Amino acid sequence: MEEEDQEKPTFITHQGTYCYMVMPFGVKIMRATYQSSKMSSLPDYNKLPVEKVTVTRPSWSLPEDPLLCTADFFKECAWSWVGKGCLRAVEDQGKCCACWAFIGAEAITALYYIKLQKVKPLSKQQVINCLYTKLEEPKDIKYCETTKCFPSHYNKYYKFAIEEGIYSDKSYPYVEKRNECHNLPSEEKTKIKEFKRVEDLKLDKGEIENLIRQQPISGCVKNVRSFKKHTGKDIYKGPTKLEIHFENALKRKNEPTEGRHAVLIVGFGTENGIEYYLIKNSWGVNWGYWGYARVERSVVTSLSFPEL
Numbered sequence: 481m482e483e484e485d486q487e488k489p490t491f492i493t494h495q496g497t498y499c500y501m502v503m504p505f506g507v508k509i510m511r512a513t514y515q516s517s518k519m520s521s522l523p524d525y526n527k528l529p530v531e532k533v534t535v536t537r538p539s540w541s542l543p544e545d546p547l548l549c550t551a552d553f554f555k556e557c558a559w560s561w562v563g564k565g566c567l568r569a570v571e572d573q574g575k576c577c578a579c580w581a582f583i584g585a586e587a588i589t590a591l592y593y594i595k596l597q598k599v600k601p602l603s604k605q606q607v608i609n610c611l612y613t614k615l616e617e618p619k620d621i622k623y624c625e626t627t628k629c630f631p632s633h634y635n636k637y638y639k640f641a642i643e644e645g646i647y648s649d650k651s652y653p654y655v656e657k658r659n660e661c662h663n664l665p666s667e668e669k670t671k672i673k674e675f676k677r678v679e680d681l682k683l684d685k686g687e688i689e690n691l692i693r694q695q696p697i698s699g700c701v702k703n704v705r706s707f708k709k710h711t712g713k714d715i716y717k718g719p720t721k722l723e724i725h726f727e728n729a730l731k732r733k734n735e736p737t738e739g740r741h742a743v744l745i746v747g748f749g750t751e752n753g754i755e756y757y758l759i760k761n762s763w764g765v766n767w768g769y770w771g772y773a774r775v776e777r778s779v780v781t782s783l784s785f786p787e788l
Contacts, residue, residue, distance in 0.1 A: 584637025
């Protein structure tokens with residue numbers, strides 16, 4: 481596999497006051513005199529966003545703001561990958577149910593940076609378009625009427641990366657809907673060797689923590705209203721009693737329940753005796769705490785991770 485060209489310096493600005501320039505393996509803070517179309521004011525990461533941040537399509541991942549890790553929310557974690565160079569800025573998947581693709585892509589992107597010091601943001605759109613042209617389509621799959629997207633699992637993203645390889649995010653950008661699969665013959669594909677399920681490895685708490693110190697890993701949370709509406713610094717402790725009651729009632733009737741939502745586990749810690757994972761979501765910076773959340777560990781299931 482050929483090495484992808486290192487990422488060129490990228491300018492991200494927040495206000496007509498400051499900007500930062502992300503170099504291949506470092507960050508330079510600079511003065512700037514122009515404004516960003518993303519946010520109208522310099523963010524204070526010790527407070528929640530004061531405005532709704534919008535996105536345009538097509539889109540691709542951008543470098544993480546190096547000031548994000550200065551927030552107490554992240555510094556109070558026992559371990560966090562925020563600010564260590566391997567993560568990208570929080571993205572917003574919009575109305576396409578593609579959390580699995582966002583999490584799979586970033587888990588591999590982070591791993592390449594950690595292990596090989598290569599910046600390789602990978603495409604979500606390619607796998608959304610092409611997954612079931614290469615893998616067998618489930619008989620009970622449900623496509624969204626408007627976007628034609630579909631629920632899946634990050635392990636299928638990993639399998640696609642093993643068997644087919646994945647183009648870069650910029651060469652195959654995200655458009656928030658499923659389109660026809662197409663190839664880019666002149667573009668390099670990135671592959672991984674395998675992926676592993678934490679459950680199969682029978683890791684204990686300390687071993688999982690050591691794994692997270694080695695790389696961000698993928699996991700799932702029940703996609704209930706309380707999680708969708710979660711904001712702030714508080715630890716999310718799982719579905720409410722009413723949500724659990726409603727789910728049990730649906731199960732008794734053999735009716736479909738809420739699915740699971742994919743997240744990236746990027747750290748861990750303990751607060752007031754509650755052990756939590758620091759997770760990164762794909763619902764934009766207005767969800768949780770700048771797109772992140774502390775989630776009680778028992779709430780996050782189906783842990784897995786890629787290997788090069």
